[in-house]
Amino acid sequence: MAHPIRDILDQALQTDSGLSLAFTSKSEAHSWRMSAYALRRREAAQSKAIYPAAHPSHGTSPYDSLIIRFHDPATITIAPSPPPPTVTVLLAPGEKPVKPKPGSSTPGSST
Numbered sequence: 001m002a003h004p005i006r007d008i009l010d011q012a013l014q015t016d017s018g019l020s021l022a023f024t025s026k027s028e029a030h031s032w033r034m035s036a037y038a039l040r041r042r043e044a045a046q047s048k049a050i051y052p053a054a055h056p057s058h059g060t061s062p063y064d065s066l067i068i069r070f071h072d073p074a075t076i077t078i079a080p081s082p083p084p085p086t087v088t089v090l091l092a093p094g095e096k097p098v099k100p101k102p103g104s105s106t107p108g109s110s111t
Contacts, residue, residue, distance in 0.1 A: 005036050008078065009063045018067075018079025026073040033068050033076055040064065
């Protein structure tokens with residue numbers, strides 16, 4: 001294949017906006033993407049053999065944060081997932097933070 005998978009995925013991890021890869025055909029692009037997913041699965045399986053089950057890296061791949069998408073029949077983009085949103089809770093003067101109840105979606109909710 002024209003684009004070495006591990007090298008491309010490593011480069012994509014270093015970018016904020018991702019990379020775009022052009023292929024000569026849709027089947028070549030599809031094959032590359034499936035090979036990238038296979039590499040991700042192999043990396044995750046290897047981490048299971050290296051790290052104990054309680055370790056945060058157990059069963060993960062360094063490429064898990066990448067999103068691989070088709071943009072036209074023969075072009076793929078690889079980009080890091082956006083970070084989760086930051087939530088700021090403003091309290092009234094003198095108000096104390098409330099710990100969320102297990103299973104509730106908002107602090108102090110009774111549902």
